[in-house]
Amino acid sequence: MVVKKRIYYGGFHGLIAPVIPKAPRSLRRRRSSQIKPSEGGEICAFELLAAVAGKLLQESESSISSTDKHKPHEVKVKPATSEHEHHDQGSGTESQPTxxxxxxxxxxxxxxxxxxxxxxVSTTCDVIQKIDTNLGMEASEDKNIVNETPIESQPASQPTDLEALSAVKTYGLKDEVEMESCVNNHVLKKSSSRLHLSLYSDHVHRHNRGNMKIDIRDDDENYFRYNHYNSKRRAFGSRSHAGYKRIRNILTSRYRKVAPKPKDYGSEVRSFYHKRKNIYMREQYQADKASKRRKSFHHCSKPANTKDTHVKFSIKSFKVPELYVEVPETATVGSLKRSVMEAITAILQGQLxxxxxxxGKKVRDDNRxxxxxxxxxxCNLESLGFTLEPTLPEPSSPSPSPSPSPVQKETPLLIPxxxxxxxxEVEHVNARSEEEEEVEDSKALVVVDPEILSIVPLSEKPTKRYQLSQRRTRRPFSVSEVEALVEAVETLGAGRWRDVKMRAFDDANHRTYVDLKDKWKTLVHTASISPQQRRGEPVPQELLDRVLAAHAYWSQHQNEKHQKTTM
DNA sequence: CTTAGGG
DNA sequence: CCCTAAG
Incomplete structure (x- = not known):
């Protein structure tokens, strides 16, 4: 009896706050969010640092633009996003790279x-296809330099799964930028020029909805979706889900092994995961080299009407290092494509x-x-190069053991x-041997000990992204994705987002069921407003009609939602 | 982990 | 997309 009473009173006490049965989530949320406790000091400190750094970047940019109206002086990175993604209002600078x-x-x-x-160097680009560097460019800047032949056919322009981009931040990797140097005979004297380094994506192509990347991906996803459709069962859901997560973990690892030469690690990697199929991909960026080179040389010529003392050059290509990618044999081709893309983008995503x-000799004194x-x-003889170097790992970063452990074996994530x-060859023919030696030395300056970075701790969750206040890259749904979503909701009903995900987006790693839920929400909204108020890539009215119909139907059949069986 | 909803 | 409450 006594016990019962106590229990009763205990429950009564609960009424004081949390037991208010079903207050609207909004109310609950508001209440709780306002008294949200502060985060740990470590996180706060990190965020503060990031905020300061971001502020610095902003200030520097505004300062630049205010003191010089010439664009080339502005340090700017073009994110590889489609047109309607730009300047997402409300986002402000939150996505501004730190x-x-x-x-x-x-x-x-x-x-x-x-x-x-x-x-x-900002790092929000998913693909760096072009890097152009201008020093103190005058109005005579030739735009052709930056709009050279797009390299769509190259691996770096493959479909991107940006999910990995945020896992992001320290890599034992040094990316080297090969560039065409073009220097005039004059000395840069009282120049106020700044190094302008733009990371180019193929903006134009995306803009024109030649949107090859997304289309390809969509095709792939549709392909897989339809091929695996019948085999998708709930029982397999978790396994499949876990499998993808594992792959994603593999690809979003924050460390990668660095070695001067591929053969230094190749055998090691294989020994780790001999049971798996090794897929060795060597990225080669040889195409268009000759023509590009000629183009660059063309721009080396001294500007006619300018009595300038500026150094003018462009970086013609970006060398992607060799990659080792390991995926299970059961992985789909589409996932493989994404894997490669993720690996590449992850490299480029690091804090560089x-x-x-x-x-070939590294210039360390920034004040010179x-x-x-x-x-x-x-001109044409000078050897000028750039490197993209990762920032060194934070002291707090785990330094896993170099020797393989069972856990690591389960998570083959090595992308050396x-x-x-x-x-x-033309430019450097004169002092080749010496130069190579020097370059080798310069590498040593930035190469991080492979022993430290070779093993990726799989247990580490990709929470780093949130600590860094980064958000996933916005990836608008394509029409085909909308179609798949509509179809799935029509069948399963709104609310069974996990099933919708498994059914129609199981291969789309970057689409979480929350994403699908959000998209459906916006779809319903979109279908409810006038076409004039809609933005982004237009969704066919037919689909929107189906959205409304399905929404209406499942709103009337709440009870049936959880009775229908997954196909 | 999923669902639901506001931000 | 993010974040969080709640189941």
Whole structure:
């Protein structure tokens, strides 16, 4: 009896706050969110750092633009997004990449006499197809430099699963940028120029809805969807789900092994996962080389009407290191494509900063002018290079054991990358041997000990993204995706998002069931408003009609939602 | 982990 | 897309 009473009273006490039965979520939410406790000090400190860094970047950009109206002086990165993704209102600067590059802090924001002042590399691009560098470009800038032949056919332009991009941040990898150097005979003297480094995606192609990437992906997903449709059962759901997660973990690992040469790690990797099929992919960016080179040389010529003292050059290509990608034999081709894409984008997504090589020798003093550095002597003969180097791992980063453990065996996530510097044979023919030696040295400056970075701790959840206040790249649903979603909801009903996911988006790793739920929400809304108010890629009215019909139907059949059996 | 809903 | 409450 006594016990009962106590229990009763205990329950009564609960009425004080949380037991208010079914208050609208909005009310509950509001109440709780306002008294939301502060996060741990560590996280706060990190966010603060990120915020400061972001602020610096912003200020520097505004400072640049206010002191010079020439675009080339602006450090800017073009995110590889489709047109309607740009400048998402409300997002503000939240997606603004945080630049933690120490060089940003080393230089004043105002102009000074330092020729090579600052290079800021943002990392929100999913694909870097083109990097163009201009130093103190005058109005004579030739736009063709940056709009050279798109490299659609190259692996880097394959469909992207950006889910991996946010796992992001320290890689034991050095990406090297091969560039065409083009230097005039004049010394950069009182230049207020800044290093302009733009990471180009093939904006135009996406813009024109040649949208090859998304289309390809969609095709693939449809293909897999339809092929696996009948075999998808709830019983297999978790396994499949886990499988994809594992693959994703593999591909979103924050560390990768770095070695001077591929053969240094290749055998090691295979020994780790001998039971799995090794898929060795070597990225080769040889295409168009000759023609591009010619183009670049064309732009090397001294500007006619400009009595400038500027150094003008462009980076013609970006060398993607060798990749090792391991996927299960049961992986689909589509997932393989995404895997490769993820690996590439993950590389490019890291916190990178730019290094400068002059004749293969790394220039470490950021305060030196180009003149002092010697980047001013001869056109077509000068060897000027850039490297994209990862920021070193944080001290707090785990330093896993180099020896394989059973756990690591379960999670074969190794994507060793070997930085390779391609050289321009023509340009460098004069001092080749010496240069190569120097470059090798310069590598050593940035290559992180492979022992430290070789093994990826799988247990580590990809929560880093949230700690860094990053959000996934926005990926608007394609019409085909909408179609698949509508079809699934028509069959399963709204609310069974996990089933919808399994049924129609099981291969689309980047679409979570929450995403699908959100999309359905917006679809219902979209279908309810006038076509004039709609934005983004138009959804066929036929689909919107089906959305409304399904929405109405399942609203009337709440009780049936959980009775229908999964196909 | 899923669902639901506001932000 | 994110975040969170709640089941």
């Amino acid at each position: 630049n933690l590059d120490p060089t940003v802090n080393e230089f004043p924001h105002s102009d000074n006499d330092s020729g090579l002042e600052r290079a800021s 900063h730019v290094g400068v090589l002059v004749q 002018t180009l003149e002092q550095t010697g980047i001013s002597q001869k 990358c070997s930085p390779v510097l391609e050289k321009n």
